[in-house]
Every structure is written in C-alpha cells, then in structure tokens.
Amino acid sequence: MIEQEDSATRIERLKNRPLILELDGLGKQFGPDLTILKDISLGIYRREFLTVIGPSGCGKSTLARILAGLETITSGEARIGDEPIIGPGPDRGMVFQKYTLFPWLTVKQNVMFGLTAQGATKGQAEGEAREWIEVIGLTKFSDHYPHQLSGGMQQRVAIARSLATRPKVLLMDEPFGALDAQTRLRMQQHLIEIWQNIDVTVVFITHDLDEAIYLADRILVLKPNPGEIQALIDVPLPRPRLPEHLQTTEFKSLKEELGELIHSHDQVEEDEPLHIFRMTKVDDDV
Ligand SMILES: Nc1ncnc2c1ncn2[C@@H]1O[C@H](COP(=O)(O)OP(=O)(O)OP(=O)(O)O)[C@@H](O)[C@H]1O
Ligand SMILES: [Mg+2]
DSSP, rough: OHHHHHHHHHHHHTTSSSSEEEEEEEEEEESSOOEEEEEEEEETTTEEEEEESSTSSSSSHHHHHHHTTOOSEEEEEETTTEEEEEEEOOEEEEEESSSSSSSSSSSHHHHHHHHHTOOOOOHEEEEEEEEHHTTTTTTGTTTTGGGSSOOHHHHHHHHHHHHHHSEEEEEEEETTTTSHHHHHHHHHHHHHHHHSSSSSSEEEEOOOOOHHHOOSSEEEEEEETTTTEEEEEEOOOOOOOOGGGGGSSHHHHHHHHHHHHHHHHOOOOOOOOOOOOOSSTTOOOO
C-alpha cells in the first residue's frame, strides 16, 4: 500500500502559497518577424515543482533563459518576488543539459565558486560546500575534477553548485537529457528528495513525458509558433512519488493526454529522399 496524501488536497495547499514567479503577458521576439513566445501569463508558487514541456523549438529554453535573466523580454513582464527580472541574480540558479562545471576546478571548488563570489570567506564556503557534497553523495570525490566523474555525477555537482548559494528558484533546462534511463531515474528521485527538504521552487524543462509527470506538481504545456500556453495541468499523483506510480491509470492517462497535446502540432513534412550509394558487393544483401 502506498502512503498517500490526497493529491487534490496537496495541490490546494500548494495554491495557497504565495507566488514566487509571475509572468505577465510575457513575449519574446527575435527581430521584427520572429515571435518566439507570446502572451505567457502564469504564476508559479513558492516551493512548487513546475515542469515545462512542448515540441522542439517552441521556446522552452528561451523561457528559461528569460527567467534566468540571460535573455531580454520584448513585451510584458517577469517578476521574481516583486522585482522585475532584468538580469541574472543570486535568487536564481540554473542547471543546463550540457555539463557546465568549470573543468579546471575540483568538485569542492566548483561548489564553493558561487559562495566565494557572493563574499563568503574561504572557510565558510568550504564548510557549506562540504555539506552540499555530502547531500549529493559525492564526499569521496570532493577533490576530483569534472572529467573524472560520470555524467550523472557531474550533474549532481551542478545541482549542488546551483543550490549552494540558496537561490529562491532553480531553473533546469533538460538537465538529465544526456543521461541513460537508469541514471536518469535515480537523478529524478534524488532531485525530489533535495527539493522537498529545502525552500526552492523548481522550473524544470524536459522532453520526456514520464519525467515531466513524475517530478511535477503542475505541468506547463507550450505550443509552438509562437510559443503560447496550451495547458497548465495539475498532476493528480500523491507524494512521495514512487516508481510504482508510473504504472497507475492516472499516470498513464495523463501521459496519453500530454502526448496528444504535444503531437497535435506536428507538421507532416515530406522527408527528402536519401541519396545512398551502394557500397557493398552485389549479392551481399542484408
Ligand atoms: N538568439 C536567437 N536568435 C534568433 N532565434 C533564436 C535565438 N534563440 C533561439 N531562437 C529560436 O527560437 C526558437 C525557440 O528556441 P528554443 O531553444 O527556446 O526552443 P526549445 O523549445 O528549447 O527547443 P528544444 O526542445 O529543441 O530545446 C527556435 O526556433 C530558435 O531557432
Ligand atoms: Mg531547449
């Protein structure tokens, strides 16, 4: 038997929290004729886990970069707390798909980086880094360099590095996209555990519908050309999430619904024929 809090009650509790991120008619154009995001209005609650899905090119990464303050907004507004987002800030951490650790720094030095940049003494930064490295289970690897770690380990360090400076919001753009399925599942469970124990709101972009459902309180579905909100869906699954939940009817029907929403925009394009030359002997067919 799975110990369950009624998921409707949990979602209601979430929606009684204050908003931490507010997007108000947000739009993004690259040049006069290229509208990428259009009229995105959405409030994200404190300590919510929001996943974002949508077809390739619909503007998910652009949205993450806007929230990180790495990309400008062309209409509307995005606010964190009550402050408009106009550039990067310590209140937001970011983890990308590509491993972005500093290769010339050890695990410990990578995690210390943001702390010392924010003015922590070396001693303070070392103490905090040690704790974070323990949280991600890499104490034995503190003095290793990124190239000596697996992809999953590197992403754990990237998460620790982002969280060490205590951001209010963690922005993750397909952070587990390059990992194998088993590592990915472990990383998802690990991330949920960390998230449940600290005061951070997660905006997590993914292509993977299982991942989007498994992690989220709510799922934001974007549609392409231009990127607009197609749906915002409460995930009707209890927490703690367990791998068994992937087998439930609720999970399967939500996955089907999301698949339909995303594929409703598939454009049927005629593929160009491949021009392949025969490079084996005649009669040597496979
Ligand atoms: N700096 C830029 N200048 C012009 N166009 C851009 C720029 N950055 C992104 N785009 C365009 O914006 C659109 C959305 O890109 P974005 O990377 O946000 O999509 P995405 O949803 O993250 O896609 P994917 O799922 O493949 O990662 C794409 O068509 C892309 O070519
Ligand atoms: Mg992207």
